[in-house]
Structure formats: structure tokens, C-alpha cells
Amino acid sequence: MLRPFLILSLIVLLAACNVRKIAQRTYAANITRAPYDVIIVPGIAYDTARQVKHGFNARIVWAKRLFDAGITKNIIFSGKACSTPYDEGETMRLIAIAMGIPAEHVFAENQAEHGKENVYYSWLMAQKLGFKKTALAADPYQAFFLQGFIDVNFKDMGILPMAVDSIKKYNEPVPAINPSSAFVKDFIPLNKRETFWTRVRHTNHNNLPEVPGQ
Numbered sequence: 293m294l295r296p297f298l299i300l301s302l303i304v305l306l307a308a309c310n311v312r313k314i315a316q317r318t319y320a321a322n323i324t325r326a327p328y329d330v331i332i333v334p335g336i337a338y339d340t341a342r343q344v345k346h347g348f349n350a351r352i353v354w355a356k357r358l359f360d361a362g363i364t365k366n367i368i369f370s371g372k373a374c375s376t377p378y379d380e381g382e383t384m385r386l387i388a389i390a391m392g393i394p395a396e397h398v399f400a401e402n403q404a405e406h407g408k409e410n411v412y413y414s415w416l417m418a419q420k421l422g423f424k425k426t427a428l429a430a431d432p433y434q435a436f437f438l439q440g441f442i443d444v445n446f447k448d449m450g451i452l453p454m455a456v457d458s459i460k461k462y463n464e465p466v467p468a469i470n471p472s473s474a475f476v477k478d479f480i481p482l483n484k485r486e487t488f489w490t491r492v493r494h495t496n497h498n499n500l501p502e503v504p505g506q
Contacts, residue, residue, distance in 0.1 A: 315432035315453035318439070322427060322450040323363065329423035330399075331355060331364040331452065334410035334430050335371015335380025338471060347431060350462035352387050354454050355429055357462075359393055363452070364427065367393065368417055370401040370410040377479035383471050390467035407434060408441050415446060427452050 333355045336348045358364050367388060371380025381400035388398045401417050404410040411428060418426050427450030428435060428442060435453035442449050454462060 311432050311436050314436060318435065318451050318453055322452055325425075325427075325450050326363040327425075328364045328427045328450060329425040330366040330368055330418050330421070331358055331427050331429040332411060332414040332418070333367060333369045333384065334407055334428075334434060335369060335374075335384060335404065337375035338378040338380060338383035338474070339376050340468075347463065348384075349464060349466050350431065350454070350460075351429075352384050352391070352466055353462045353464050354431075356388060356391055356393060358429055358452060359397070364429075366397045366399065366421075366423060367429075368399045368401055368414045370404045370414040372402050372405050373474075373476040373479055374405050377476045378471050378474045379476060382474035383469070386469045386471065386474065387466050390469055407438055411438060411442060411446065411449075415449070426450070430454075 333351050336351060338348065352369075355364075355367050355369070359367060369381040369384035369388065371384070373379050379400065379402045381402050381404075385398050385400040389395050399417065399421070401410075401414045403413045415426060418424075425448075426446070428438060429452045430438065432453045435451050439451060442451060
């Protein structure tokens with residue numbers, strides 16, 4: 293009975309290792325184009341009880357390291373309130389400022405509810421702000437799943453995944469914040485507004501308007 297489970301576990305492990313190797317190659321190829329005007333960081337639910345475990349902290353820590361290293365001049369944190377009643381982009385922005393990134397270099401996008409929307413709406417914001425040279429900064433898995441969408445629709449956008457063996461290395465503590473400015477009144481979770489298959493379709497298929505000028 294254990295054999296199928298072990299085989300499946302081995303397949304998952306090999307796939308994960310392959311994604312991490314792809315992330316390392318992708319980072320190496322795109323870091324040569326730095327510095328970027330702005331990086332786009334996809335949102336993840338703000339939940340003080342779970343944010344370390346599910347990678348919330350890792351995304352902000354990664355973004356700050358890219359900023360501190362001069363790889364990017366600005367950061368857009370992207371994400372609407374989807375799972376908890378707090379806009380994801382805004383909570384991440386507040387934490388980044390509390391970590392020492394100047395407020396004038398940190399922005400929040402609050403329309404996106406899916407991965408491709410994070411890229412699309414943040415790219416539109418970047419254009420409005422006058423930022424031309426953009427890059428996605430995400431964990432290896434999200435970068436992997438978004439690369440095809442980016443290659444087709446945003447040919448000049450770089451991709452800077454966390455090129456590490458495990459995102460746990462970036463799950464460091466972050467400052468506590470007052471998230472009241474990110475609180476969404478009358479919040480309804482995404483899973484109450486969309487069916488599972490609708491969410492999958494929005495995540496995996498291009499349901500967005502044509503990208504202007506691309």
C-alpha cells in the first residue's frame with residue numbers, strides 16, 4: 293500500500309527540485325538586466341496567525357533584499373482582500389515601510405484577485421507611475437506558473453524568483469503593523485463569490501483584456 297504513495301512523493305519531490313532549478317536559471321538570466329524601475333510582488337492573505345507559515349513574510353523579505361541591493365528602485369505589492377478582510381497589497385506595503393523602505397518607493401495595487409491579475413494590474417499601475425522597466429518578484433512556484441503568461445503578454449518584463457532551495461529561508465519575522473487602513477468593510481471571501489472552477493479558470497487562463505501597447 294505504501295508503494296504508490298512513495299512513488300507519488302518521489303514525483304512531487306522531483307517536480308519541486310526541477311522548479312527550483314528553473315527558478316535559479318531564470319534569476320541568473322534576469323538579474324543581468326538590473327536595475328529595474330519597479331518589481332511586482334503578488335499578494336498573499338494577511339493573517340497574523342499564519343503569515344510566516346504560508347510565505348507572506350518571505351515575499352516581503354525577498355522584495356526588501358532586492359531593493360536594498362539596488363536591483364529595483366521601487367516595489368508594487370499587489371492584491372485585493374481575497375481570503376481575509378485586508379487588502380493584501382496594502383498590508384504588505386505597510387510592513388515594507390515598517391522594515392525601512394522609504395514610503396515614496398512602495399506602492400499597493402488593490403484590484404487583483406488572481407496571479408495573472410497581479411501581473412496585469414500592477415503593470416498598468418507601473419505605466420501610470422512612469423515606470424518602464426518592470427520585473428515580477430515571486431516564489432519559484434508562482435514565477436514558474438506565471439512565466440508563460442508574462443512571455444506572451446509582457447515580453448520586456450523580467451522575472452526574479454527566489455533562487456533558493458526553500459522559501460523558508462526568507463520566512464523571517466517582520467514588524468507588526470496597524471492594518472486598519474487595509475481593512476475592507478463588508479468583506480466577502482473570494483471562495484464565497486466564485487466557485488472553485490471559476491477561480492481555477494481565472495488563475496490558469498488569460499481572461500484579462502488585451503495588454504495595451506504590447
